Amino acid sequence: MSQREHPPVVAEDLGKKYTRGWALRDCALEIPAGRVVALVGPNGAGKSTLMGMITGLLRPTTGRIAVFGDVPNGRGMHRSVAFLTQAKPLYPQFTVTETLRYGQRANPGWDQAYAEELVRKAQVPFAAKVGTLSGGQRTRVALALALGKRPRLLMLDEPLADLDPLARETVLQTLVEEARAHGITVLLSSHVLAELENVCDHLVLLTSGRVRLAGDVDQLMRQHGRGLSELALAYMRSEVAA
Ligand SMILES: Nc1ncnc2c1ncn2[C@@H]1O[C@H](COP(=O)(O)OP(=O)(O)OP(=O)(O)O)[C@@H](O)[C@H]1O
Numbered sequence: 524m525s526q527r528e529h530p531p532v533v534a535e536d537l538g539k540k541y542t543r544g545w546a547l548r549d550c551a552l553e554i555p556a557g558r559v560v561a562l563v564g565p566n567g568a569g570k571s572t573l574m575g576m577i578t579g580l581l582r583p584t585t586g587r588i589a590v591f592g593d594v595p596n597g598r599g600m601h602r603s604v605a606f607l608t609q610a611k612p613l614y615p616q617f618t619v620t621e622t623l624r625y626g627q628r629a630n631p632g633w634d635q636a637y638a639e640e641l642v643r644k645a646q647v648p649f650a651a652k653v654g655t656l657s658g659g660q661r662t663r664v665a666l667a668l669a670l671g672k673r674p675r676l677l678m679l680d681e682p683l684a685d686l687d688p689l690a691r692e693t694v695l696q697t698l699v700e701e702a703r704a705h706g707i708t709v710l711l712s713s714h715v716l717a718e719l720e721n722v723c724d725h726l727v728l729l730t731s732g733r734v735r736l737a738g739d740v741d742q743l744m745r746q747h748g749r750g751l752s753e754l755a756l757a758y759m760r761s762e763v764a765a
Contacts, residue, residue, distance in 0.1 A: 529592030531556055531676040531708045532577055536586030539572050546572040547732045550586070554710060554727070556675075559699055561719040561740075562712040563755050564729035565762070570712045573729070574678050577710075578606050591675065602632065605674035607665055609681045615654025619647055619664055623671065630672045638671030644697070659690035666694065670701055677702065678710045691715070695722055716752030728755055730762040 537550035547569040575581035579595025645663035728736040
C-alpha cells in the first residue's frame, strides 16, 4: 500500500497514563483524509494528550497509533504533519521575513511562495518584528509557518483562544479555505462549539479520557436529530450528570 492511501491517523486500544492516572483510555479512532475534524470535550478530557501522541512528543502507555501509516518515533514530528497550539512559539525578535526563512531551513518540503502569499493576504508587514504584532497577526504568521510546510495533516490545539471574535472568524475561514483547496486534513480542538459547527464535517468527542462519539457530522446529525454543538453539549452534560 502506498503511503498516500494510509489514513492520517489510526489508533487502536490507545491509552496514556500519567502519574496522576489515565488521561486517555481504550481509544479506537480513525481520522479520515481530507476532512475538517472537530476534537471536542470538556477540560481535561484528553484532547491535548491525543494530539501529543499524534505528534510523537508523547509515548502511548498502551495500544498503537499510526500517522499516515508510520508509528511516531519521538524523534520529531511526521514530515506531513504541522501542529499549531495556542502558545505559538515564534521568536519575538525575528521579523516576519526571518520567521519564514527559519521555516524554510527547518522544513524540507517548504513552499516559500505559498507562505509569503498567506502573509500578504493577511496584510502582515514582512519587516515587522513578531513581538510587535497583534495576537491576530501573530496567529496568521504562525498559520503561514504551519501551512508553508505543506502538511497533509494540520493539527490545531485551541489556536484561536486569544483572538477577538472577528479575528477568530477570519482565521478560521482562511484555515478551512486553504485546507479544502489543498486537501489538507485538519484536526481542530476548541471549546467554542458554535464556531466549529460552521466549518467541521467530522466530530471526535472525548469525555474523561474516552472517545464517546466519532463520525461524520451529517450522519451524526441525521442519527441524533441535533447539530454538532447541541450534540456535543448533550454528551458532556450527561457525563457530568452520571
Ligand atoms: N504532563 C502531565 N502530567 C500529569 N497529568 C497530566 C499531564 N498532562 C495532562 N495531564 C492530565 O491528563 C488529563 C488530560 O489532559 P489534557 O491536557 O489532555 O486534556 P484536554 O482535553 O486537552 O484539556 P483542556 O481542554 O483543558 O486543554 C487531565 O486530567 C490532565 O490533568
